[in-house]
Amino acid sequence: MNDDLGLFTDDAGETPRGGRKQERERLQRRRRRRVVTASSGVLVLLIVVGGACYGLLQLLRLGGYEDYEGGGEGQVVIEVQRGDTTSAIATTLSERDVVASAKAFVEAAEDNSEITGIQPGFYLMRAKMSGEAAVRRIVSDEARAGRVEIRGGMQLADHNLPGGKVKKGILTRLAEVTCTGGEESSGCVDGERMTEVATRAPLSELGVPDWAAEGISDVPHPRRRLEGLILPGIYHVEPTAAPVEILRSVLEESFGKMRAVGLSKLASDTGHSRYELIRIASLVQSEGITEDFDKVARVIENRLAIDMRLELDSTINYVLEDPQLYTDDEDRARKGPYNTYDRSGLPPTPISAPSTAAIKAAANPAEGDWKYFVKCHKDGTSCFSETFEQHKKAQQKADRNGV
Template structure:
């Protein structure tokens, strides 16, 4: 049998300690191993030889184990206090506790650093000198805080934001101008800003309001645009009044370049023919305006006229507007007549009566135009009133008056642009609620007037 039969190759034996080799009685020739690879390829015997070799190898191993000395346990000295060994679990818990302690220390230091670096400045007290600030449409609390900081009211925006967290009134602040003080604490600024008297410069013009004051039948006075604008300009800033008088506003209205003040070209060219303040009548649209106390007369009036031009255009009146041959400025005049003569539900019909009379070259005979010069709000007029000469007396003068007679609303402008279809030539207030009765013939009109008297309409 070939000793180097490689039909079956057992795994290489584990290395073991060398043991003494007995002398060979029949020495043979020693064949040197050429290389390491030959060991794996040729250094295995047949199965029976391999098994015998393995058994011998195992027996030798056990023999060696039996020959090893058993370790001797030495007791530690009684006076030495050796700490117990930590288990893996104990070491793991210790590591977690240490990590948490580090996190707490780092977190505390970070919070202290954030508070120091990112904290906010704040003044003490209720402030020093007066200052006017503006809140814009839709401004957030942060935006208001930024405006206050820029104006020197608060030391930082955050001081105001923090102080306003518990005050819901801040969320309902209206856009406009407010009198504040410099160097206020955040809390003082919130309290001042939300107080009833903080907002200033509010001008409210109602539909039909004239430029000048109107005396009511009971003797009370309804302020006109000039008076309203004068009051809106008033504020007390560091002991000084910012009021601009109504007379100063009239002077500007009578002499200023209207186109330069924002009046639309189609209105400026017509209004420029006038020589007094009434030439801007009707060019101040109804609405709410925010004017800044401290502005001069020309700044106040210019701002209101520019804003009004936008409102009038939004109502539909433009340079290209034309109805039955009437230009945009004449349409504005008609709208002012409609506003003063009727309630809203009759606007379209009143507009139609005016256009029908103009088409037939029939005098308008409107009491509102007569009362305009008299500054009276009543609908009816006396014979003496109707007998007064003047360009606004539509009983004696044909056609439209030279200017509007008040501030027409957008509804009145719409009615002037799109009058209701009809053939009416007459109307009279026939009910106490202001509703009018309309007629095509004079006889029908007389019947409506009698009905109005019976109802106590006038």
């Protein structure tokens, strides 16, 4: 067949094996490639333009350059949010009149590598600082404000220690951060005021959820009602906030930790309420080290199952002004809701701040028939026994080890 017009040949001058159908498919593939290529180019262009717009926006936010002189005056508390960039921090400082302009801070920060190490939290600055002075201040340790570390086993109230020392409780530590800045501080909250608010403020104002409020509705003394509800961790407290606001922010964050660990499901799987599980976890935290948490939890569960008194020294010590490692006969003879030598069941509230490890152990006790335990090794680990005779031998071992 004569094909002078090239209707039946491909680009190489050969007749395509698939005829017109194959030619159409080849043209469609070419068009799709062109569309993909064009789309990719548009996407790259949008990214470039977007980046340029973001950079321009940041520059516009920084505004013009103005700068104060000197180290400033008075006190200004500012908050650095998680994810804040240097320019975001600079904007906050400018809005609070710590620096005259955001640019003054940003330019001063260019030669200071420590600026990238700023962590979220509150910082105690001064008004009308030069950009350089503000940079030096914010990266210094003295600028950090409102940081409170709560450790596992801590209690709300202060306790006396041997030698006349005092172990500060959670409420005292929260009160102390309101006095950051030494003599220049104003409106400091003391431990008594913080305790009063923790004792008397409506639970709804403190952000306590219904399940916890129901659990503490019948506590023997209101000053213990928040015990165990503030989990260990680092809390950032605004130093100038009122006591109610401080307690609310800390409690809300703590209940967030409980949700994160899955407290509701952990409790439902055990048959305990959430508040009961927190009470058990506080006993586990106070009686053992992390390696023994699940075994201590098993001893507690085994005793509860047969209505056997828990007989834990930690619950006796909880209400003593001068707690000791081991209680004596006089201490154990004192009547009260926290005397687990005298009463069966759990104490009415937690007795300390339980860690998430203690909560998990309380929800997942080790397998075993133990009903007794005693610290018997110098590393703090305990010996666990099924019978009282075995327990007496473990106590003798503890004596031999000098524990």
